[in-house]
Amino acid sequence: MKTDTTSLNLPIENPEAEDFLPILGTDFVELYVGNAKQAAYYYQTAWGFKPIAYAGLETGKKNTVSYVLQQDKIRLVLTSPLEPGGDINEHINKHGDGVKYIALWVDDATKSYKETTKRGAKSYCEPYTIEDSNGKAVISGIHTYGETVHLFVERKDYHGPFLPGYKVWDKPYNTKSTGIKYIDHMVGNVGWNEMNKWCEFYANVMGFAQLVSFDDKDISTEYTALMSKVMSNGNGRIKFPINEPAHGKKKSQIEEYIDFYNGAGVQHIAVATDNIIETVTDLRDRGVEFLYVPETYYETVLDRVGEIDEDLAPLKDLGILIDRDDEGYLLQIFTKPVLDRPTMFFEIIQRKGAKSFGKGNFKALFEAIEREQDLRGTL
Numbered sequence: 001m002k003t004d005t006t007s008l009n010l011p012i013e014n015p016e017a018e019d020f021l022p023i024l025g026t027d028f029v030e031l032y033v034g035n036a037k038q039a040a041y042y043y044q045t046a047w048g049f050k051p052i053a054y055a056g057l058e059t060g061k062k063n064t065v066s067y068v069l070q071q072d073k074i075r076l077v078l079t080s081p082l083e084p085g086g087d088i089n090e091h092i093n094k095h096g097d098g099v100k101y102i103a104l105w106v107d108d109a110t111k112s113y114k115e116t117t118k119r120g121a122k123s124y125c126e127p128y129t130i131e132d133s134n135g136k137a138v139i140s141g142i143h144t145y146g147e148t149v150h151l152f153v154e155r156k157d158y159h160g161p162f163l164p165g166y167k168v169w170d171k172p173y174n175t176k177s178t179g180i181k182y183i184d185h186m187v188g189n190v191g192w193n194e195m196n197k198w199c200e201f202y203a204n205v206m207g208f209a210q211l212v213s214f215d216d217k218d219i220s221t222e223y224t225a226l227m228s229k230v231m232s233n234g235n236g237r238i239k240f241p242i243n244e245p246a247h248g249k250k251k252s253q254i255e256e257y258i259d260f261y262n263g264a265g266v267q268h269i270a271v272a273t274d275n276i277i278e279t280v281t282d283l284r285d286r287g288v289e290f291l292y293v294p295e296t297y298y299e300t301v302l303d304r305v306g307e308i309d310e311d312l313a314p315l316k317d318l319g320i321l322i323d324r325d326d327e328g329y330l331l332q333i334f335t336k337p338v339l340d341r342p343t344m345f346f347e348i349i350q351r352k353g354a355k356s357f358g359k360g361n362f363k364a365l366f367e368a369i370e371r372e373q374d375l376r377g378t379l
């Protein structure tokens, strides 16, 4: 069965999507995790995030604890429950560790809420103001795919370490950056035949436009297949590719994700670096595991992408993938899942002009992913 990928009827490239919000950038990504303290140590030690802010028993929170980490423009929040029962435990029980909030930085969280709910977004929380001695912030929220939520964060009147209620997380542990700078894109996996529904959500409710689409002919191997469309906001700072499974001889990697996550959710967070060779070398030295890319990939890659600035040897040694579009090329690599369930992973990306997402690498990548799936007995 082939799903129609043209039904959305949006222009392939529309950098001027109707930007009624507008979104200034990703404010933070919050994961619900089983053990935030140890997860925070992982992101500091393996990824080079710096401790920024903390909220927990010591700050008057009774039920939850949150650690805020930052590296350049990327801000992660890790939250765990401190008692049994409740929404967070339920979320972790159902999904394992995973992204709960993709928080978007806006000028006006009240207007963002009104504009999106008016266009059909399901409310998560109405705008509310939080305050402490460092000022105030306004937060509102709407539901997106699965149990994932978009928060709108208005922080122009706040000057503290993160948000009201958090204190500076002062820790004499010196983490060294791995050179990752900002979130390039965040990918959502949704269920069978749900890609268009969620692309329409981003178009109609958020004013995003579609950048590119791939169908199962682009992204399939002998065994697995998926379809993907990339939705982007007007200023291009927010890019959300949406994947759905497609039929192959065996289980699609998107279906495996949906099975283990128990529904739709964030599949990967792509983080940008200016020097992917240095960043990936550093991450590998710190124990981050990447997908294996077959050596044969490098025998033909330069025929496909043409000349590049980098030597091929270190790219091959690290398993970095290369792709080219009309505007330039990009280098990218994918980690293995960073959680016990085969759900969320990271991508490291360095763009050298290219604005695309590595379509030419999909086949090579998915063959690599299938080898991993095979080892888990879920192919």
Ligand code: FE2
Pocket (backbone or CB within 6 Å): 185, 187, 268, 270, 347, 357
């Ligand atoms: Fe990606």
